[in-house]
Amino acid sequence: MQRTVSHARVRPQTTMTSNPTTTPVTFDGCLGWLHRPASSQANIGAVLCNPFGYEALCVFRGWRELADSLSAGAGIPTLRFDYPGTGDSSGNEEDPDIFRAWIDSIKAAAAYLRATTGVERLIFCGMRLGATLAAIAAEEMGGVDILVMIAPVISGRRYVRELAMQHNSWLSTADGLRVAPSDDDGRTTGAYGFTLYPDTLEQLTAVNLEKRSGPVARRVLIHDSFDNAYTSRLLERFRRDGIDADLQIFPQYDKFLVDAWYSQPPREAFDRLLTWLGLPHGMQKHAAPDTLAPASGARIDFAAGYETPVVFGSARYVGMYCRPRSPIRGAPAVLFVNTGGAHRVGEARVAVLMARRLAAQGIASLRMDLGGLGDSQRRDDSLTLGAVYARHGVNDAKAGVDWLLKAGHPKVVMFGVCSGAYVSIHTALAHPGVVGCMSVNLPFFMWRRSLMRPGAQSVESTLVYWRAIRDLRKWIRLLTGRANGMTIFAELVRRRCARVLARLSGPFERRIGFATSTGSIRRLMAGLEHKGVQTSLIYGSLDTGLEELTIHFGATGSELGALTNVTTKVLDRVDHALFSRTARETVINQFEQFLHDRILDAEDVTEVCPAGLRTSSP
Numbered sequence: 001m002q003r004t005v006s007h008a009r010v011r012p013q014t015t016m017t018s019n020p021t022t023t024p025v026t027f028d029g030c031l032g033w034l035h036r037p038a039s040s041q042a043n044i045g046a047v048l049c050n051p052f053g054y055e056a057l058c059v060f061r062g063w064r065e066l067a068d069s070l071s072a073g074a075g076i077p078t079l080r081f082d083y084p085g086t087g088d089s090s091g092n093e094e095d096p097d098i099f100r101a102w103i104d105s106i107k108a109a110a111a112y113l114r115a116t117t118g119v120e121r122l123i124f125c126g127m128r129l130g131a132t133l134a135a136i137a138a139e140e141m142g143g144v145d146i147l148v149m150i151a152p153v154i155s156g157r158r159y160v161r162e163l164a165m166q167h168n169s170w171l172s173t174a175d176g177l178r179v180a181p182s183d184d185d186g187r188t189t190g191a192y193g194f195t196l197y198p199d200t201l202e203q204l205t206a207v208n209l210e211k212r213s214g215p216v217a218r219r220v221l222i223h224d225s226f227d228n229a230y231t232s233r234l235l236e237r238f239r240r241d242g243i244d245a246d247l248q249i250f251p252q253y254d255k256f257l258v259d260a261w262y263s264q265p266p267r268e269a270f271d272r273l274l275t276w277l278g279l280p281h282g283m284q285k286h287a288a289p290d291t292l293a294p295a296s297g298a299r300i301d302f303a304a305g306y307e308t309p310v311v312f313g314s315a316r317y318v319g320m321y322c323r324p325r326s327p328i329r330g331a332p333a334v335l336f337v338n339t340g341g342a343h344r345v346g347e348a349r350v351a352v353l354m355a356r357r358l359a360a361q362g363i364a365s366l367r368m369d370l371g372g373l374g375d376s377q378r379r380d381d382s383l384t385l386g387a388v389y390a391r392h393g394v395n396d397a398k399a400g401v402d403w404l405l406k407a408g409h410p411k412v413v414m415f416g417v418c419s420g421a422y423v424s425i426h427t428a429l430a431h432p433g434v435v436g437c438m439s440v441n442l443p444f445f446m447w448r449r450s451l452m453r454p455g456a457q458s459v460e461s462t463l464v465y466w467r468a469i470r471d472l473r474k475w476i477r478l479l480t481g482r483a484n485g486m487t488i489f490a491e492l493v494r495r496r497c498a499r500v501l502a503r504l505s506g507p508f509e510r511r512i513g514f515a516t517s518t519g520s521i522r523r524l525m526a527g528l529e530h531k532g533v534q535t536s537l538i539y540g541s542l543d544t545g546l547e548e549l550t551i552h553f554g555a556t557g558s559e560l561g562a563l564t565n566v567t568t569k570v571l572d573r574v575d576h577a578l579f580s581r582t583a584r585e586t587v588i589n590q591f592e593q594f595l596h597d598r599i600l601d602a603e604d605v606t607e608v609c610p611a612g613l614r615t616s617s618p
Contacts, residue, residue, distance in 0.1 A: 024309035032081030035071035045119035049126030053194025062265030147217035156207035166191035193348025260341030304360035319368030328362035343374030540574035
């Protein structure tokens with residue numbers, strides 16, 4: 001079912017005199033990105049309202065593309081931003097009355113857009129929970145011209161149940177086996193590391209858009225992935241309120257709301273959305289916006305410090321520079337790099353949490369987007385994320401190290417998870433300014449593109465497979481054809497052969513002089529040792545990266561014990577992406593201890609940290 005208005009409703013941009021721009025901005029404790037057209041004849045601006053939590057990570061790239069198309073392609077100034085307690089904005093999910101703060105932040109974003117660009121008319125465009133928040137904010141403030149609701153959360157109660165089902169489904173996977181069933185007393189609900197707390201749940205479960213009344217906008221478009229009774233009833237409710245309302249169905253959203261590594265922006269769906277607005281440019285190619293430096297006063301304040309958005313490397317890279325109010329003089333800064341396809345905040349917002357906690361202990365940090373990720377410039381739209389990491393990730397991270405050194409920090413410590421761990425450990429070897437590195441759940445020492453392609457088969461740790469052999473239910477699945485026994489057997493054989501070949505590679509290289517992958521990996525670790533980089537390899541007890549470690553360096557990296565500067569540690573209840581609160585706290589504690597024991601005590605630091613980390617005397 002599709003209903004589309006064909007005649008133009010918004011006057012589009014007709015001429016471009018220079019490149020459009022995108023600029024990081026701050027308002028009311030929120031970080032946003034203002035997309036400005038080169039010039040505009042439309043007296044209307046758009047506010048994009050994110051989905052919540054993991055879904056916001058999934059759609060980040062496509063959401064940015066939509067903002068670019070509205071601005072660069074159609075001449076409409078557009079603001080996308082993070083709600084309080086999410087993304088790079090101030091606050092935390094558990095803050096009291098955060099649901100109300102989300103709604104009020106949309107109003108603040110609208111006021112900022114009007115004051116900054118001079119537009120009078122407004123488009124609110126929200127996705128999932130963002131569509132719900134946008135509808136409530138529009139209803140409360142009045143005067144919104146157009147409301148676009150993409151896959152909206154119509155019933156808060158159903159949405160909370162959906163999050164609980166997602167979380168329980170994850171707990172049943174191998175990655176969730178060692179995670180506590182709950183990191184709290186059962187009063188919270190969330191999925192994939194993002195949590196809704198009691199007062200938020202109370203306010204959210206009371207929301208039912210079908211039962212609300214009153215105008216939300218002059219025109220409404222509902223975009224959804226399938227036709228269902230809920231959206232049909234919401235559509236009829238809007239029409240009863242005298243609103244010009246339409247519905248469009250696009251199954252492309254099922255490929256959009258998936259892990260950021262595999263997420264595909266629904267360009268056809270967005271194109272029809274823009275056509276409905278009366279913007280014939282749609283998602284066609286347009287001039288890429290120039291990334292501008294933020295205004296001098298742009299900053300996010302929190303108790304222990306403040307953060308400023310930064311643009312560097314000839315405007316190729318962006319990041320958030322976190323500075324403590326009471327810094328340790330002479331201490332290294334920390335560089336956080338992306339995990340997978342997620343932007344700089346990290347899975348479960350772990351990079352933000354770590355940065356602000358380190359600031360409370362006197363340590364500065366930069367969390368940056370590598371080229372092609374988050375808000376950094378793309379080299380080539382045809383590049384896969386795997387190519388971004390394999391070809392450019394280390395050079396990009398080196399630019400981040402250079403920026404921190406130029407900012408006055410004497411040395412840098414790297415931190416990364418999964419693919420970010422790969423970039424971190426190679427940057428630590430490649431850049432002379434890096435003195436330390438913690439790599440969490442490193443999947444491989446040398447890049448293996450085959451495991452990172454869309455549709456690549458996921459593999460479990462050998463421990464998971466051996467446990468499955470003792471599980472009657474797994475045997476039933478195997479015998480009934482619901483599990484591929486040959487695939488599992490072949491994978492175990494491959495691992496055994498890889499261990500044997502790794503053991504033989506040393507003599508083979510010495511006698512014949514032919515380089516092997518194991519030899520390259522051993523040279524990597526020997527290089528870190530020789531350079532004096534304090535290196536910590538952290539793994540969850542069921543993480544698949546342990547297989548690589550065991551193949552090349554013995555069980556849990558036992559052969560690395562001969563090195564002075566390299567340590568390995570295997571931790572229970574640490575999942576791969578740090579989705580659980582327990583895992584995040586465990587890793588953050590490990591990193592703080594690592595900084596204390598291996599970095600700060602070895603550096604020339606002269607001030608005592610206000611809390612937490614002890615420092616050495618000069």
